Amino acid sequence: MAPHPEAAALLSRSNRLGSDPRNTNYAGGNTSAKGIDTDPVTGGDVELMWVKGSGGDLGTLTESGLAVLRIDRLLALKDVYPGVEREDEMVAAFDYCLHGKGGAAPSIDTAMHGLVDAAHVDHLHPDSGIALACAADGEKLTAECFGDSVVWVPWRRPGFQLGLDIAAVKKANPQAIGCVLGGHGITAWGDTAEECERNSLHIIRTAETFLAERGKDEPFGPVVEGYAALGGVERRERAAALAPVIRSLASQDRPQVGHFTDSEVVLDFLASAEHPRLAALGTSCPDHFLRTKVRPLVLDLPPTVEPDEAIARLKELHAEYREEYAAYYQRHALPDSPAMRGADPAIVLVPGVGMFSFGKDKQTARVAGEFYVNAINVMRGAEAVSTYAPIEESEKFRIEYWALEEAKLQRMPKPKPLATRVALVTGAGSGIGKAIAERLVAEGACVVIADLNAENAADVATALGGPDKAVAVTVDVTSEEQIAEAFKAAVLAFGGVDLVVNNAGISISKPLLETTAKDWDLQHDIMARGSFLVSREAARVMIAQGLGGDVIYIASKNAVFAGPNNIAYSATKADQAHQVRLLAAELGEHGIRVNGINPDGVVRGSGIFAGGWGAQRAATYGIEEEKLGEFYAQRTILKREVLPEHVANAVFALTGGDLTHTTGLHVPVDAGVAAAFLR
Known part of the structure; x- marks a missing residue:
């Protein structure tokens, strides 16, 4: 159902005003419109007010962000107003003025909009308007800037009395298009949405011009020697x-x-x-x-x-x-x-x-x-x-x-388990790393998507919500310099790092006599050396923060029990597993917990398997590649296929807040491989 025409005009005006930071700040200010609608009970006309509700943002305001109130009931509140000392009680009374179900909760500024005798009202926080409002001689400057078209209203805390004050100012100054609120912002009004918006912009732009033309060149004084910006x-x-x-x-x-x-x-x-x-x-x-x-x-x-x-x-x-x-x-x-x-x-x-x-x-x-x-x-x-x-x-x-x-x-919802935590996940552009990043963001964390494939990393970060949720960094984990740059990007994006997942990996399946030194070095450089370098940089940041932290290694079942023809991969996974034990012992004094996860048979969605490892392992076992996941599942105790999200679940279990006293642990995520049971 389309919104009422006055509400539709209000939303358009609000979005235009809120999209320009010169007009108001994020989630700041509120706008309203009054109009006639049909009362669904009596069938007669009823005068309503649509006003931005509590907590909304003008630039992105939608119909659900409006509160809808009956004007007759709002005006009747003047008769029961107990005075400024008890004006906060009036906020609860707004609920009894609401029209219909749904909509946003009325904000503290509802009285300003309802009591002012104007069809459309804008209350905004433009920098130029607040500059006049916060000047020592703001009242005098307002008169110089606007003449009698904009009236000065001394500071008063937002509330019912301020609404009464502004209503009185408008009535006493019929020539005025708005007012400057001392220490606060501006309010403008008009008979139509267009006139109200025009008046708001006139106040804002006129103040900008006044400040620019009348202002001195160096309002903050000269530059202090030695305090200029670094390169x-x-x-x-x-x-x-x-x-x-x-x-x-x-x-x-x-x-x-x-x-x-x-x-x-x-x-x-x-x-x-x-x-x-x-x-x-x-x-x-x-x-x-x-x-x-x-x-x-x-x-x-x-x-x-x-x-x-x-x-x-x-x-x-x-x-x-x-x-x-x-x-x-x-x-x-x-x-x-x-x-x-x-x-x-x-x-x-x-x-x-x-x-x-x-x-x-x-x-x-x-x-x-x-x-x-x-x-x-x-x-x-x-x-x-x-x-x-x-x-x-x-x-x-x-x-x-x-x-x-x-x-x-x-009234704010309870924070998610990983709220305020900043994670960096290597190899997060696909497969297990991507699933881990998705789970961490879903649980409230901010995540740095670190991957050698810049395009994949950027796509994952965008899908997770963009820079307020996730940022992408391109990193080769064999490079100390690139790892250091990745952590710099992380701390500049989110302030620090609390949780690191060493997930980046590669695998080449060959029997011993066919495994080259290059095969060996490549896998050890990426997983053993790469995990060491990432963990070392993570520890530097976490120790500097003094807030503890988590380091998780995505090792493998092969760290404990290796299958045939993969000596290089299994040896480097054993190296990672031992890093967990060593670092858990060393970093515990800083409140940094180090744990590992041993997956097995993660075929669907796995970047390693898609890169040729699946075909190699299928050939080793003499089966078709598309049946590899089923093959792995059937050799487990639970007869269940392991997916990337199951590994992500284990990461959350270790970091979500319940296992606060656990470090040095390896969690198998292999559906039960008895030969890989830890002893």
Whole structure:
């Protein structure tokens, strides 16, 4: 069923506005439309409002993301409004204004849209509008910029009273097309969807022009000597060296996924003389600091210092940050305030290098970084024409520890077992590795798809959801340099690495006298040497993180009991199996668990079998290749064929959180081969 024409127009307008970051930030702002529909009970007309619900994003908004409410009931809430001290109670009352079933939950801004006497309303968070809203003399600047067409509304926390305030402002200023909300953003209105959108864009673009024409050239002050950005290659190297340590600092209270950006906006800000003062003031718009925390952690050293010195200083600053955040909480917490959610920073700024942002998943971490870029733009605009003056710290606390925000967090679904974990899987472009990557992502992990075949790796990463879920790296596991680059890519993509699966492999089936030294070396280079190199690089990252970790070896039944004519393959699998035992003993003190999996007879979907191994093994056993899986199954105790997903299941069993005290174990996934039972 097609949406109501007013709702359809609202969705189109919202998608256009939300697709341009100059207009609003991700998941920020809300839009609404009012119109007449038929009441299915009475058959008469009923006036309704369609408004973006809680948690949605304008750029991707669909009909299911709208809340639909009856205007008569919304307006009737004014008669029972208990006053600003109890305005939070009104949010629950919105549920009694809903029309029909389904739809999104009404957001805190519903009152603003419902009480303002306009058919269409946009509430947005453009950088240009917030720059005026957060300028020390924002009211004066708003008048200079817009005359009387846009009205200043002093800061007030979002809620029912703000809706009443804006409704009164519109009534008292019939010439106005919208308002600037102090410390917050903008609201615009119109009689039609087109007029409302036009008014929103007029406010945003006019503010942009005003800031550009009136602003001074260096709002952040001059570049500080020694703080200019490092060169691209050196910057990436330094960021990769720091990332695991910074992720460790940001994960003291709870594990976090990281995101790194070295955009020009960030680097220019961090090279400027005023960045320490401005960063300390924190962000202002509620959407900003709910995601970035009240302020970032800023390294106060130039990028030319040695990495060890930078790391030592970051650790000192982190300890200070936690103390200061706890003091901030204690200064403002009331007896009924939610418990402190953690004192680690969400944003870490490193001059000359870039910004590290953190969250419960990659998208949250990335969006937090995007919001801090918005904050930098706001600071630039405000400083260009005035002085940046965000809302008071006490007001920030009221937003951050709002009971309504806490309730929203409590409604979030329980995290998946591997949420916040970052995995790197070798040979993940096909077969067993692909199945493992699919299972890890399904269980909440971020995965680096490492494969020699770049096209396969890219296809798998795309199929798994793209860069917020999986990234592809091209790597030959016989190359120390390529492995090091793969791990650098991993830590820059997700902050670090917690789980590594040594799966890359190859096999050549020949009897002893036909096995060449080249055959032997190739298989040992890829599996024995390759696993060693990958595990060594993984250990470096995991030890730097201090968060423990898992290393899984996909060995083989042949590590214990070998079939005929495959001495090179079986010998290298035995090497891998012993690496498990050795590394489990060595890395345990760092909380790193090392375990192995011994599959057998994985024919369907296997890259090794498809590459010629299947034909060789079928010839060895004197059967047709297409019957090889059935042949392997019939020689097992369970008489079941082993598939790639069965190996993936074992990887999850070892890493999903239940076997926390298990290391040095080899799990057979062979449907039962008695001769390969471990002794």
